[in-house]
Amino acid sequence: MNDEGRSAAIAVPSTPERSANERAILNMLRQDGPTPAAEIARRMGLSAQSASVITRKLEAEGLVLRGSPVRGKIGKPSTPIQLDPAGAFAIGLRIGRRRSDLILIDLEGRVLGQKTATYAYPTPASCLDLARAGLAEFKQMLSADQHERIAGIGIGMPFDLWNWLDLLGAPRAEMQAWHDFPAQDAFAEATGLPAFVGNDGSLACHGEHLFGGARHLPDFGYIFVGAFLGGGIVLDGRLYLGAGGNAGALASLPVPGADGRMTQMLEVASIHQLERRLEARMPGNGQRLLQQPAWAGFDDLEATWIEETARQLASATVTLVAVLDLPSVVIDGSFPAEVRQKLIARVETLVAQVDTRGIRRPQIVSGTLGITACALGAGYRPIVARYLVE
Template sequence: MHDVKTIRAKRGTNQEGAGAHNKRVIIDALRINGPLSRADLARATRLTKQTVSNLIEALELDGLVMSEDVVRNGRGQPSTPYRLVPDGAFAIGLQIDRHSTRAIAVDLVGNVLARAEAALPPDGPVGGARVILGLIEAVRTDLQALRPQSERRLAGLGVAMPGPFGLAPAPDDPWMMGAWQTFPLLETLAAGTGLDVALQNDAAACATAERMVGAAHGLDDAVCLYLGYGIGAGLILGGELYTGAHGNAGEIGMALLSDGGRLTPLEHRASMASLCHALGLDPAAGNLYDLISERVRAEDPALSAWIAAAAGDLRLAIHLIETLFDPQAVIISAAAPAELAERLIAAIEPLLPSNAVRPGRTTARLKAGMFDPWAVALGAAAEPIGRAFEPRFSAILKEAAAR
C-alpha cells in the first residue's frame, strides 16, 4: 500500500450545469499543487472520474491544460499527470503610487514576462493617466513581441493603489491620494486599453502576490501586513481574498493608537513615509532604497530609534490581527530594502501572547514576505487571472441563471 499524497483543492459539484465552476476548480488545483493525474483530481475535488475526464478534455481544447509523460508506479496502473499551460492566459498588472507607477505582464502561472516603471508627474491624475497609458502600451508591446498569441488570451488589467476608496479625503491629506480618488480612473484605463479593468488596494494586491509565489503560498488563512507609503493589511480568509463591502477591508494603517493621550493612526508612526520623515528623506527620491540602505549599514541612530518605535506599534497590530482573524500566519511585506525589513521584523519579536499560541503549531506566527517594489504590481496582475479562472460561487449562479 502506498501513501496517498495530500492535495489542496476546492470542492467541485457534480450537479448538472456547473461546468464553469468545475473548470475553475481543476485549474485552481493544478495551480496550487502542480501536475496531477485525473485520479488525483477526482479524489481531491470530489468530482466523478468521468466528470474530471470531460473537464480535462475541454481544458486541453481551450489550450489551458496539457498532459505530461506517463508515470509508472510499480505494480499500479500508469497515470498521466496534467499541468497548466503557462501561455494559456496572460494579464497586465498596474501599481499606482504617490510618486511612481509600475506595469507588469504575467502568464497564467505568474511568470513575469515584461515590466516597466515611470515617475508620475506632479500635476496629478490628468497628466499621470497619460504616463500610465503609455507605460501599459509599452509593456503590452513587449509582451506581444515575446508571445505573439498574447493579445487574444489577455485576461485583463488589474490595478492596485493605496486606499481607502469611496471616501471624501481632505485635498491636502498626504496619506490619501485625493485627486486620484475622484478621477474616473477605471473608465479612462478601460477606454485607453480596451481591456476589462478592476481596482483593489495595494495591500490586497501584495497579499495576492504572497499567496501566488511568496510566504503565503500553501496557506488558506493569512494576513499580509504591507508597509508602503502607508500601511494596509491584505486578508486571505478561507482561501480567498476578502475585500469587504466597499473594497476597504484591511485598512489597518488608519487604526488609531494612543500616544500619551493623543490618538494617531498607525501609518503615521510605522510606515515608510514615517521613516522618511524621521530620516529627513524625500519619499519621491528615485534612489530612496539606496539612501535607506546606507543608513541601515551606518547604524544611523535616527533609524534605530524609528525601528524600535515602529516595532512596538506593529507588535500590537499583529496581536490585534491574530485576535480578530485567527490566521495561520501574519506576513510582513514592505516596499523597503530587505536589510531594513529584516531588522524591523527581528525587532518585532517576541510577539505578544494571543490565541495564535497553541500546542502543535507548525507554522511561524510571523513570516517575512516580499521586500520587492514589484510585489504590488505582480499581485495586481494576478487579479484578472483570478477573476477568469479561480473557482467562485458566482460561476455556479451564472450557469444556473442561463438555463
C-alpha cells in the same frame, strides 16, 4: 476615487462563463502543479470519463498541457496534466506614492515584463499613460493570437488618495482629480481590457497569498510597510475585502502620537516618516537613500525607525489576532531584506512581551515579494475572475 468608484472597485466586470468543474480543476493545477488525470478525477469527485472530457476541453482551449508519461511500479504509465503558462496573460498595476509598477504575467503568475514610472506624486493622467504605453510594449512580446488571451488589467491603489495631501506633497487641485476619477471605467477605456480595481494593501496580501511566503496559509493577517501603511486579511483561503473593499486598513488605526495625542498609525509607522527625518538631516537626499539596495549612511535613524515601527506593528498584530482569531501575521514592506529581518525580529520580541491572555499568540511570518506583491495580486485578479475559483 469617490464612493461610487469604490463600489465599483469591489465589483468585477462580467467574464465569460466557465463551468465550476473547469474552474476547480484549473485551480487545483495552479495550487498543486502537474497532476495525473486519475488523481484529478479522484480529488474532484468525478468519473474518469467526466474528468477526461473536461481536461481535453481545457487542452483544446490551450489552458493545460499534457506532460510526458510517468511509469510507476505497477499499472499503466500516468500522464500528468499541468497549466499551460501561455494559456492566459494579464496586466498588473501598482500605483504608489513615488512610483507605479506595471507588469505582464502569465497563467502561472510569472512576471514576463515590467515597466516603472517615477514621479513627485501620482495623477490619474500619468497612471493611465503608463498603462497605455506599457500595454503597447507588452503586446510586442506576445504573438497576435496571444493578445486575445490577455484576461484584463488589475490595478492596486490607495483609496481616498486626495485625503493624503501632507504625505504626497501634491497640490490640492492635482489630488482632487482622484476624487471624481472613475478608475475602473477609465482603465478599461484606456486599455480596451476588463479592469479590476482594488485597495493596494489587500491586493499585495492577495499576491503574497498566491505566490509568496503565505502561499500555504489559509488564515492570516498581512501588514505592508511602504510609503503608506497597508494591510489585508485572508480567511478560509480567500482574500477578505469587507463591505467597502478596504478590510485591513491598518493605516487608519488610532494610536498615541509622540505628543500623547491620538493620531493614525500611518503617522508613526511608515517609510514616509523615515524619509521626513532623512530630508531634515540631508535635504534632497531622502528618497535616494531609501532606494539603495542596502540602506546605508543613516544607521541611527534606521534603528530608531525600526524600534518605533516595530512597536506599532506588534500592537496591530495583537489587534488582528484579538478581533479575527488569526494564527499568523505576515509582515513585509518596500525595504531591503535585511531591514525586513530586523523589523520582524523586533516585532516577534515585542509580541512575546505582550499580555496575550485570552488569545493565541500568533506566528509572525516574513513576506517574500516586497514591492512586487501588489502588482502581482492585482494582475492575477483578471485571471482568477475568468478561469479560477475566487
